[in-house]
Amino acid sequence: MADIPVAVRADLHTHSTVSDGTDSPAELVAAVARSGLEAFAITDHDSTAGWAAARIAAEEHGVMMIPGIELSTRVQFASVHVLGYLVDPAHEGLLAETARIRESRLTRAERIVERIAVDYDLTWDDVLAQTSSGATIGRPHIADALVARGHAATRSDAFAGILHWRSGYAQPHYAPDPLTGIRLIRAAGGVPVLAHPGTRGAEEVLPESRIRQLVDAGLFGLEIDHPENTDAAKPRLRRLADRYGLAVTGSSDYHGLGKPNRLGECTTAPEVVARIVAEGTGSSPVVPRAGERAAR
Numbered sequence: 527m528a529d530i531p532v533a534v535r536a537d538l539h540t541h542s543t544v545s546d547g548t549d550s551p552a553e554l555v556a557a558v559a560r561s562g563l564e565a566f567a568i569t570d571h572d573s574t575a576g577w578a579a580a581r582i583a584a585e586e587h588g589v590m591m592i593p594g595i596e597l598s599t600r601v602q603f604a605s606v607h608v609l610g611y612l613v614d615p616a617h618e619g620l621l622a623e624t625a626r627i628r629e630s631r632l633t634r635a636e637r638i639v640e641r642i643a644v645d646y647d648l649t650w651d652d653v654l655a656q657t658s659s660g661a662t663i664g665r666p667h668i669a670d671a672l673v674a675r676g677h678a679a680t681r682s683d684a685f686a687g688i689l690h691w692r693s694g695y696a697q698p699h700y701a702p703d704p705l706t707g708i709r710l711i712r713a714a715g716g717v718p719v720l721a722h723p724g725t726r727g728a729e730e731v732l733p734e735s736r737i738r739q740l741v742d743a744g745l746f747g748l749e750i751d752h753p754e755n756t757d758a759a760k761p762r763l764r765r766l767a768d769r770y771g772l773a774v775t776g777s778s779d780y781h782g783l784g785k786p787n788r789l790g791e792c793t794t795a796p797e798v799v800a801r802i803v804a805e806g807t808g809s810s811p812v813v814p815r816a817g818e819r820a821a822r
Contacts, residue, residue, distance in 0.1 A: 539780070540554060540566055543661055546664055551580040555591070601732075606732065608720060609718065617714035635668060656671050666781075723749065748767050750763045752776065773802075
């Protein structure tokens with residue numbers, strides 16, 4: 527097992543421009559280093575394309591990096607995301623499923639823009655202008671295009687208004703169910719954690735019976751300390767974690783300028799980080815040597 531620093535402060539949920547963050551992988555790592563965190567996980571939506579650049583930057587900055595992914599899953603019309611740490615990025619099943627999800631996100635985004643364009647001045651080129659090469663295009667990029675066009679003040683305002691499901695422009699995209707997602711992450715040597723399970727949408731479709739099924743399939747933990755989980759949901763989630771022996775993680779869900787969430791506002795205990803590293807077999811973390819950590 528990798529040598530995990532005893533007092534490591536870890537933020538295990540961050541995004542780069544590979545999905546819907548506004549920092550490149552290298553910029554993300556630099557922001558982590560400036561924040562004072564000793565460790566982080568890069569968890570772009572349905573993609574591991576940012577890992578290589580993030581690894582190089584993590585070694586340069588002397589911070590610990592846990593490679594990860596945020597896998598899109600769905601229960602009926604509600605999104606339930608699953609964080610997968612230390613998966614094998616070349617696993618055939620994972621590659622096939624994430625490619626299918628990304629393709630569905632792209633076609634869904636195109637349909638949404640077509641619908642919005644009936645009522646607002648917005649084109650697909652406007653959306654492409656908000657993305658980086660190889661990015662998983664999705665609603666956040668549409669939100670950024672709406673901001674650029676002056677139809678919303680911020681990305682959050684766009685999601686609260688034009689991109690809200692009640693607006694009538696929303697379209698679904700393909701995603702597997704959480705049970706399939708957890709089994710796939712485990713098959714790829716990864717460690718699955720339910721992302722922000724206390725948000726209103728996720729909370730409604732995650733009764734104890736479903737949590738129990740996910741535990742049986744290999745669920746490792748619940749991301750309870752997250753800025754978007756409701757205060758009402760957290761006590762129930764902690765009871766479930768205790769009952770089923772699930773680890774509790776904490777993360778910011780940092781997206782750069784794409785969200786108000788700040789790096790390190792929620793963190794994961796060092797012993798939980800060590801357990802994740804011990805269980806993950808699909809890939810390896812970047813763990814700086816003690817001298818590199820001291821130099822920071």
